[in-house]
Amino acid sequence: MKIVKTKLLDAVIIEPAVFGDDRGYFFEGFNEEQFNKLTNQDFKIVQLNFSKSSKGVLRGLHFQRAPQAQAKLVSVINGEVWDVAVDLRKNSKTYGQWHGEYLSAQNKKRFFIPRGFAHGFVALTDDAELMYAVDNHYSKEYDDGVIFNDPSLDIDWKFDPLDVKLSEKDEKLSKLNQ
Numbered sequence: 001m002k003i004v005k006t007k008l009l010d011a012v013i014i015e016p017a018v019f020g021d022d023r024g025y026f027f028e029g030f031n032e033e034q035f036n037k038l039t040n041q042d043f044k045i046v047q048l049n050f051s052k053s054s055k056g057v058l059r060g061l062h063f064q065r066a067p068q069a070q071a072k073l074v075s076v077i078n079g080e081v082w083d084v085a086v087d088l089r090k091n092s093k094t095y096g097q098w099h100g101e102y103l104s105a106q107n108k109k110r111f112f113i114p115r116g117f118a119h120g121f122v123a124l125t126d127d128a129e130l131m132y133a134v135d136n137h138y139s140k141e142y143d144d145g146v147i148f149n150d151p152s153l154d155i156d157w158k159f160d161p162l163d164v165k166l167s168e169k170d171e172k173l174s175k176l177n178q
């Protein structure tokens with residue numbers, strides 16, 4: 001397992017070691033002991049989420065407020081997405097900055113997004129399936145978000161913003177400073 005830092009403090013990309021043979025392949029999608037040691041995190045999975053999206057669907061930017069904040073380990077098991085995290089930790093040196101990563105079933109990269117970040121993605125293929133693990137349970141009450149095209153964030157979504165498909169809930173999200 002290789003850990004690649006991003007410009008956002010504590011947000012990292014995991015590149016698993018893939019063992020291929022004439023049957024196919026094997027890889028560890030997550031190894032708690034190795035991950036926590038290498039990153040100095042204490043990430044314990046309590047919920048595993050799956051979603052499927054057609055091309056152009058954009059989900060985000062989402063987060064849960066404290067005390068129900070969630071760290072997320074995002075992977076793609078079919079197709080490809082452009083996955084984005086925004087550091088919303090007020091005392092962080094990288095507050096307000098974003099990082100995007102192509103995650104696909106083919107590249108097998110995983111994006112670790114700490115608590116205090118907003119997360120979103122746009123599906124670049126049809127039938128883009130995400131599997132993501134979180135370290136705190138879902139809470140409707142603490143569920144929150146920021147509009148994906150907030151000018152103060154200036155995120156490059158790698159997709160025409162006029163063509164993205166949003167949920168009704170995501171269309172109504174506010175800007176970060178509101």
Ligand SMILES: Cc1cn([C@H]2C[C@H](O)[C@@H](COP(=O)(O)OP(=O)(O)O[C@H]3O[C@@H](C)C(=O)[C@@H](O)[C@H]3O)O2)c(=O)[nH]c1=O
Nearest residue numbers: 049051059060061062063072119120121137138167169
């Ligand atoms: C996220 C979530 C949703 N739900 C329910 C609520 C709702 O009825 C339905 C769909 O929820 P949403 O529209 O919020 O689903 P979605 O837009 O896919 O929300 C997800 O987006 C990505 C970007 C994330 O980072 C996730 O944490 C989560 O916020 O599923 C749960 O039961 N448990 C969960 O953990």
